[in-house]
Amino acid sequence: MAVKKFSIEFGGKTLTVESGRLACLANGSITVQYGDTVILATAVMSKQPRAGLDFFPLYIDYEEKLYAAGKIKGSRFIKRETRPSDEAILSGRLIDRTLRPLFPEGMRNEVQVILTILSVDGENDPDIPSIIAASLALGVSSIPWAGPVGAVRVARADGKNIFNPSYEEREKSSLDLVVSGTSGKINMVEAGAKEINEEEIFAAELLAEKEIEKIIKFEQGIIKEIGKAKDAVALIKPSKEVEKAVEEFLDGKIDEVVYEKDKEISVRKTDELTGKLKEFVVEKFGEEKWAEAAALMDEIINKVVHKNVIGSNKRPDGRSLTEVRKLEIEAGVLPRTHGSALFKRGTTQSLGVVTLGAPGDEQTIEGIEIDGTKTFMLHYCFPPYSIGEVKPLRGPGRREIGHGALAERALDVLMPSRIDFPYTVRVVSEILSSNGSSSMASVCAGSLALMDAGVPIKTQAAGIAMGLMSDEKGNYKILTDIQGPEDHYGDMDLKVAGTKNGVTALQMDVKIDGISSKIFQETILQAKEARLYILGELNKVLASPRPEMSKYAPRITSFFINPDKIRDVIGPGGKMINQIIKETNVTIDIDDSGLVLVTSKDAKEALRAVKWINDLTREAKVGEIYQGRVTRIIDFGAFVEIFPGSEGLLHISEIAEYRVNAVSDILKVGDSVRVKVKAIDHLGRVNLTAKNLPLA
Numbered sequence: 001m002a003v004k005k006f007s008i009e010f011g012g013k014t015l016t017v018e019s020g021r022l023a024c025l026a027n028g029s030i031t032v033q034y035g036d037t038v039i040l041a042t043a044v045m046s047k048q049p050r051a052g053l054d055f056f057p058l059y060i061d062y063e064e065k066l067y068a069a070g071k072i073k074g075s076r077f078i079k080r081e082t083r084p085s086d087e088a089i090l091s092g093r094l095i096d097r098t099l100r101p102l103f104p105e106g107m108r109n110e111v112q113v114i115l116t117i118l119s120v121d122g123e124n125d126p127d128i129p130s131i132i133a134a135s136l137a138l139g140v141s142s143i144p145w146a147g148p149v150g151a152v153r154v155a156r157a158d159g160k161n162i163f164n165p166s167y168e169e170r171e172k173s174s175l176d177l178v179v180s181g182t183s184g185k186i187n188m189v190e191a192g193a194k195e196i197n198e199e200e201i202f203a204a205e206l207l208a209e210k211e212i213e214k215i216i217k218f219e220q221g222i223i224k225e226i227g228k229a230k231d232a233v234a235l236i237k238p239s240k241e242v243e244k245a246v247e248e249f250l251d252g253k254i255d256e257v258v259y260e261k262d263k264e265i266s267v268r269k270t271d272e273l274t275g276k277l278k279e280f281v282v283e284k285f286g287e288e289k290w291a292e293a294a295a296l297m298d299e300i301i302n303k304v305v306h307k308n309v310i311g312s313n314k315r316p317d318g319r320s321l322t323e324v325r326k327l328e329i330e331a332g333v334l335p336r337t338h339g340s341a342l343f344k345r346g347t348t349q350s351l352g353v354v355t356l357g358a359p360g361d362e363q364t365i366e367g368i369e370i371d372g373t374k375t376f377m378l379h380y381c382f383p384p385y386s387i388g389e390v391k392p393l394r395g396p397g398r399r400e401i402g403h404g405a406l407a408e409r410a411l412d413v414l415m416p417s418r419i420d421f422p423y424t425v426r427v428v429s430e431i432l433s434s435n436g437s438s439s440m441a442s443v444c445a446g447s448l449a450l451m452d453a454g455v456p457i458k459t460q461a462a463g464i465a466m467g468l469m470s471d472e473k474g475n476y477k478i479l480t481d482i483q484g485p486e487d488h489y490g491d492m493d494l495k496v497a498g499t500k501n502g503v504t505a506l507q508m509d510v511k512i513d514g515i516s517s518k519i520f521q522e523t524i525l526q527a528k529e530a531r532l533y534i535l536g537e538l539n540k541v542l543a544s545p546r547p548e549m550s551k552y553a554p555r556i557t558s559f560f561i562n563p564d565k566i567r568d569v570i571g572p573g574g575k576m577i578n579q580i581i582k583e584t585n586v587t588i589d590i591d592d593s594g595l596v597l598v599t600s601k602d603a604k605e606a607l608r609a610v611k612w613i614n615d616l617t618r619e620a621k622v623g624e625i626y627q628g629r630v631t632r633i634i635d636f637g638a639f640v641e642i643f644p645g646s647e648g649l650l651h652i653s654e655i656a657e658y659r660v661n662a663v664s665d666i667l668k669v670g671d672s673v674r675v676k677v678k679a680i681d682h683l684g685r686v687n688l689t690a691k692n693l694p695l696a
Contacts, residue, residue: 004226008218010034011152011164011211015129017136019226028141028228032133034164036121038068041133042114045143049108049234054294058100059112062092062130068120069368085367086401091115091127093402095134097509098180098188102146106235106295111143120368123166128153131180132215139223142231146513148219149187150212151180154204156196161204163211167370175200179208183216185514189494192409195502198528202521209517238292242285246296249280254304258485261317263347263435266484267388302489309469309477315486317346322480324464324530329444331452331542338553339453341542343445346483349433352445354425354453356553358587358599361424376415378427380404380442386434403439404429407463410443410497410505411450414457421456422556422597436483437465443497443505444538451542454549460542461504462534463497466523468515478523480530491515496527500535554587554599557606563594565617568645576616584609615644620677620686625693630671638667640675640688648686650675655690 003020016033023029026042033039050057064085066073073079084092095115103111115130131151138145155165155173162169170176175196180188186209191201238246250273257273260266274297281293308314313321325346334340339354363374380403384391396404407429415425427449429442440463447461467482467490479486487493492515494508508520549555561569569590570577577588586600586609596613600606620626620642628640628648637651650673652660660666667673675688 004222006218006222008215010215013124013164015132015215017133017222019136019140019222026137026141027143028137028139030133030136030140031118032129032136034129035124036119037124037126037129038117038119039126039130039133040116040118041130041137042116043134043137043141043143044112045141045231045233046110049236050110051108052291053108054291054298056100056103056107057110058096058103059110060092060096060099060134061112061114062088062095063114063116064088064368065117066368068117069122071366071368074366086405087367087369089398089401090405091130093398094127094178094180094188094190095131098131098149098151099134099138099145099147101187101510101513102149102182104144104146104233104235106237107144107233108236109233113137117368122369123168124164125153125167125369128164128178132219136219136222139219140227142228144230144233147182148216148223149180149182150215150219151178151188152208152211152215153178154208156200156204161207163207175204177201177204177208179205179212181209181212181514183213185516186212186508186520187510187512187514189506189508189520191503191506192413193498193503193505194413195499195504197502198521198524201503201506201524202517205520206517236292236295238289238296242281242289242292243296245284246277246281246293247300249277250297250300254301258301258305259314259316259318263484264388266316301485305485305489306469306471309479309486310471310475313477315479316484319481321477322526322529324481324533325483327534327537329448329537329541331448336552338550339449339451339455341445341448341452343441343448344433345437345441345444345481347433347435348438348441348483349431350438350441350445351430351432352442352447352449353428353430354446354449354455355428356453356455356549357424357426358554358556359418359422359424359589359597360587360599361426363424375418375424376408376412376427377425378404378408378411378429378442378446380407380429380431380439382431382434382438386431386438403442406439406495406505406507407442407446407497410463411446411457411461413504414447414450414459414461414499416456416458422558423455423554425450425453425455436487437463437481437495439463440465440495440497444534448538448542451545453553454546456545459499459501460535460538461497461499462531462538463495463505464527464530464534466492466494466496466527466530468492468494468510468519468523470512470515470519476519478519478526480526492519492523494520494523494527496524496531498528498531500532552601554601555603555606557598557600557610559596559610559614560594561596561613561617562619563592565619566590566592566594568616569596569613580609580612584612588613618643618646620646620648620680622677622680625674625676628673628675628688630667630669630673633663633667633669635663638663638673640673642675642677642686642688646686648675648677648688650688650690654678654688657691 018031028043156175177191257269328344443463467479470476589597626642628642632639678689
């Protein structure tokens, strides 16, 4: 295959696409370079569909290679890459949500798209070029897919929108917005913001659409030149005979299971109806037709739900289109945790728990893009009992990591600075019951739990999930606070979190090929009404952080020492600081600036450690009086330790008001003597006097 290269100016930089040089045995293979960031995208489809599946088996793998950043893994025992980092999982989800809606309905051939990060330059994030690379790999392949898609990141700083900003520009930005879509439609949005207003988001999204159109035309030209003809694949589609029989069997039975307000009863009735349908189909047509019938049942329910919402505003639980489910909110529900809250919306229930730790409890981040630490983290837990299922517990999956990251992003911008609040803060959201929008329930529970813990966050935050029902004629209805069937059968899931002042995070994905900017904007504005309502209910429970932290939370004492004295606190090989920690049972963190943070649950021990450090780092000042101890006697005076690690010379002429013939006549080693600092010379040597001192 001949090597082909294509280039375009994209966000003020050159994006270069190459084909025909790497991974030529993949069905589709594309290399994209943006700056010195290079991504290889490959797409492969299995030759035969997987039997027995009721979903499309798409695998998106985002592979970070440490060599891309010139790094070797820090672990002493494992040097090769193992499980993907959270950042890699989040980038993979970003790509998955962009690509997935554009595959044919009923497709069961396995498709795997692998993004391998070959080089990173520390300036250009690989995620946007990776979406473009994945789109092109699928586009030039023979795999059926209704792309291409474009993607762009928009930041906002100093009143200006910036396309594909550098990491440094993103740090200064009030908005970090990623938009993906096809020509004329958007199908994936993700954003973090510093309480930005909705109108600014709309303006940035419209600019993003224009840039997306530009990149799509570029991709279309490449696909036209080097793309393969698309394969014909078998799609799960029931025969007319099966379709007729299933429709007749389900006639009049769907409403009873879907429009049952109690989720537990609805699930049980749905399972019973599914079981009866399976018996009917297997007996009439054989086991091999059940997959077709199951897909058809899903499609029929989908049509019923859409028809009722669009035609008569009828939702499964009887609410109006803009109505939020019943809220139950409590703060301080656990006796020994540092902060806790219980947030229930309908039957979705999140228990938020806050733990305050020492600065040294921060999380170390090691990746190809960034190295650093995190002092605030939110972990989302989704046990199987929350949806009434039995599954092995094997740690967080991609869903848990994605939902946790979204909720963390929503709250992170509200956290106080490390100077004002030097704690490491961990929030855990335990999803006790799930019936839609558990990530947004995590925002609400997490925000309230932070206030319960006395963390001085700026204000309360809340989140809401919005849905959409649309038809081929262009009719649509936007739903507030989606649950159950609305989430499963709906066309869109748009989560918006924020405060009374503005949006802090949002995330959108769709099951259709995309939505218009008009629908996007209407949904965001409708979400604002719901968010403000929920914030009002949260504030009724706890409107501001508690003035005092839990008595079980550690206390941090912060103070500064001379940076030149840090070595005195550390001691040779860490001997001194380890002795302080061992004897006082505290945690000590020292910054290069000289900031010392002493963390302890025992106030007396904390004061003891602080005094110890202050004694080690104190500097004598002219005129100060000390009760010192004689450490050495020499012919012309005595050395007196005025505080640990600091001695001064008490000259024989300064020992007394009268003439002293021999130092040993007056002083002995170990004697306690009251002295004043008379002078400090240019070498830092301290001269003391015991003459003319005021009474103690």
